[in-house]
Amino acid sequence: MKINSEYNTKESLLKLYNKPLLELVYQSATIHRKYHNPREVQMSSLISIKTGGCSEDCGYCPQSAKYETDVNAQKLMSVDNVIDQAKNAKKNGSSRLCMGAAWREVRDNRDFDNVVEMVQKVNSMGMEVCCTLGMLSDEQAKRLKNAGLYAYNHNLDSSEEYYSDIISSREYNDRLNTIDNVRKSGISLCSGGIIGMGEKIEDRIGLLMSYMKMENPPESIPINALVAVEGTPLEDTKEIKSWEIIRMIAITRIAFPSSVVRLSAGRNSLSIEAQGLCFMAGASSIFAGDTLLTTPNPEFNEDMEMFDVLGLIPKKPFQDGAQPTSHTDQINENKKQLAEKREKELLLARKNAEKLNFQPRVIKSVDSLTNDK
Ligand code: SAM
Ligand code: DTB
Ligand code: SF4
Numbered sequence: 212m213k214i215n216s217e218y219n220t221k222e223s224l225l226k227l228y229n230k231p232l233l234e235l236v237y238q239s240a241t242i243h244r245k246y247h248n249p250r251e252v253q254m255s256s257l258i259s260i261k262t263g264g265c266s267e268d269c270g271y272c273p274q275s276a277k278y279e280t281d282v283n284a285q286k287l288m289s290v291d292n293v294i295d296q297a298k299n300a301k302k303n304g305s306s307r308l309c310m311g312a313a314w315r316e317v318r319d320n321r322d323f324d325n326v327v328e329m330v331q332k333v334n335s336m337g338m339e340v341c342c343t344l345g346m347l348s349d350e351q352a353k354r355l356k357n358a359g360l361y362a363y364n365h366n367l368d369s370s371e372e373y374y375s376d377i378i379s380s381r382e383y384n385d386r387l388n389t390i391d392n393v394r395k396s397g398i399s400l401c402s403g404g405i406i407g408m409g410e411k412i413e414d415r416i417g418l419l420m421s422y423m424k425m426e427n428p429p430e431s432i433p434i435n436a437l438v439a440v441e442g443t444p445l446e447d448t449k450e451i452k453s454w455e456i457i458r459m460i461a462i463t464r465i466a467f468p469s470s471v472v473r474l475s476a477g478r479n480s481l482s483i484e485a486q487g488l489c490f491m492a493g494a495s496s497i498f499a500g501d502t503l504l505t506t507p508n509p510e511f512n513e514d515m516e517m518f519d520v521l522g523l524i525p526k527k528p529f530q531d532g533a534q535p536t537s538h539t540d541q542i543n544e545n546k547k548q549l550a551e552k553r554e555k556e557l558l559l560a561r562k563n564a565e566k567l568n569f570q571p572r573v574i575k576s577v578d579s580l581t582n583d584k
Contacts, residue, residue, distance in 0.1 A: 212246070212468045219423050219466075224416045228462050232454055236492045239461035243493040246468045252518070253307055253471070253496040253526035255341075256300035259504040260329070261287045261312035261322070267345075269368075270377040271408055273440040273505050274313040280442035282505050287312070287322045293329045297336060303499065303511060306528035307339040309364060311504045315381070316346035323351070324543050327358045331537040334359035339528045341401060346381075346389045352396035359537030362431060363393045364401040370417025373410045377445075387421075394427055399532055403433035403473065406459050407451035415459055419466055430531065432470050434459050434494070436477025438506040453485035457492050464493025471496055471531065479507050483517045490521065 218224050227235065243249055263274045264284030273280040297308050310329060317323055326344065333340045342355065343364035355363070367390075368374070371383045393400050404418045422428045436456050439448045456477065463472050474494035478486060486497075501510050509517075518525070528534070 213428055213470075214423055215242075215466050215468055218462075221413070221416050221420055224419060224462055224466065225412065227465060228412060228416065228458055232458065235458060235461045236488060239464040239492045242468050243464055243491075243495075247471075247493075247495055248526075249490075249495075250522060250524050251495060251526040251530075252490060252523045253473075254303075254305045254499040254514075255307035255309055255339075255473070255496055256297075256303075256305040256500050257309050257311060257498050257503055258288070258293060258296050258300075259313075259502075260293055260310045260326070261285070261314060262505060263313055265313035265315060266380070267315045268378060268380045270444040271405060271437055271440075273443055275443070278442045278444070280440055284313075287325060290325055290328050290332065294332050294336075297333050297338065300500070301336060301338055304525045305338070305499055306526060307341060307361075307496075308333050309341040309343060309498075311342075311364075312344045313504075314345040317344050317348070317351050319351070324540075324546065327354060327540050327543060330355060330358040330360050331540070334361070334535060334537045337528060337534070339534075343401075346385060347392050349392040349395055352392040352398060354540065354542070356396040356398050356535070357538045358540055359535045360398055361532070361535055362399040362401045364431075364433070365389050365393065366403050366405070366433065366435075367418055367421050368404045369408065369410050370414040371421065372417060373408075373414040376410075377408055390425075399431065400427070400429040401431035401433060401473075402429040403431075403435070403463075403475070405435040405437050405476070406455060407437040407448065407477070408445055409448055416462075419463060423466065428467055428470065430470055431473060431496075432463055432467060433473040433475040434463060435475040436480070438476050438479075438503070440506060450480060453481055453488075456481070457485070457488045460489050460494050461492040473497070476503055476506065476508075478509055483520055486517060487521050490523065495526065 218227055262285045263282040264276045265274045268275055268277045273282045300308055330340050339361040341362040341364055367386055374383045406415055436451055439446050460472055472494050473496040474489045498508060499514055501508055
């Protein structure tokens with residue numbers, strides 16, 4: 212069941228949100244175990260393949276070039292480096308890899324060509340590959356799908372009403388357009404939001420209502436709690452209480468019974484008990500590893516202890532959808548063929564020069580040409 216039509220209005224969702232906490236958790240846990248294995252939690256790893264220097268002004272984000280934070284802008288990581296990190300993540304039990312780039316939008320350039328290659332290689336390792344690269348055209352979405360991308364993450368982050376309070380460099384509709392392009396390409400959609408940015412409860416409900424209105428709501432809904440970072444406009448925002456996260460997870464689970472609800476950023480301030488209630492309420496995924504994109508996350512060993520204490524088991528890949536096939540990427544293939552052709556031409560030219568006994572002119576050193584000595 213994609214949506215729960217009992218809760219497809221703002222009023223019904225608000226009433227649900229305000230239910231006595233344990234009643235709410237009991238209701239969401241009941242739905243959760245009907246649609247999911249309650250012991251399974253997916254470990255997903257994040258790699259920040261392109262960090263910092265982003266032209267957008269998202270008020271929560273330490274990677275925006277508009278704010279002075281500790282994040283230094285870096286170039287796109289190399290394909291080899293990404294694959295090494297992906298192998299390590301797989302070895303540690305992650306079945307999904309999410310590659311994030313601090314881009315406003317994807318551009319058709321060499322960096323994107325490399326991201327396409329990363330997608331092909333990680334998919335061939337048998338992991339679910341997810342990308343979050345900013346806005347995407349329909350052609351770019353098709354190219355990623357062809358390369359074997361499993362999911363695309365593009366968050367609406369809050370309600371349409373609250374959006375302009377946190378971001379001025381793009382509009383809600385821009386996000387919706389990318390979501391549309393992802394949908395048209397057939398890539399699985401991961402889209403959710405952040406709570407604890409100073410929004411009202413109605414804005415949290417508004418975020419879910421945006422997904423309710425979709426013909427095809429997201430298969431994956433990450434719920435992030437704001438990680439307030441020094442230097443960003445939201446640096447002094449008061450941390451939200453764990454039960455607000457639990458409530459948000461519970462209503463998301465009830466409203467979208469078959470989607471995967473992800474307990475995402477903000478786990479560093481949650482006890483094992485609080486996280487346990489999040490899993491009970493319907494979360495079935497975490498980001499594993501001591502760093503999210505740029506901010507801290509619980510250590511791998513702490514999470515292993517938590518899995519042990521709570522009796523959780525890591526979820527295997529492709530339980531909710533088949534592994535995509537990676538097809539040849541024509542742009543990268545043409546580039547490769549051109550490079551091979553050039554290499555052959557160069558080799559031939561060298562051979563011909565040797566045949567003609569061509570001796571390159573030896574240029575005398577500058578010293579020997581001067582009369583200074
Ligand atoms: N640039 C791309 C974009 O904005 O879609 C991809 C990367 S962006 C960092 C991915 C998501 O990270 C954002 O949509 C937001 O939900 C989340 N995020 C960023 N900074 C955060 C913070 N300080 N606390 C919680 N979540 C955050
Ligand atoms: C999502 O919703 N949360 C993740 C993932 N999708 C890309 C990112 C969280 C980022 C938290 C801030 C940081 O580490 O920079
Ligand atoms: Fe850029 Fe994404 Fe951060 Fe916004 S959230 S500033 S688009 S990296």
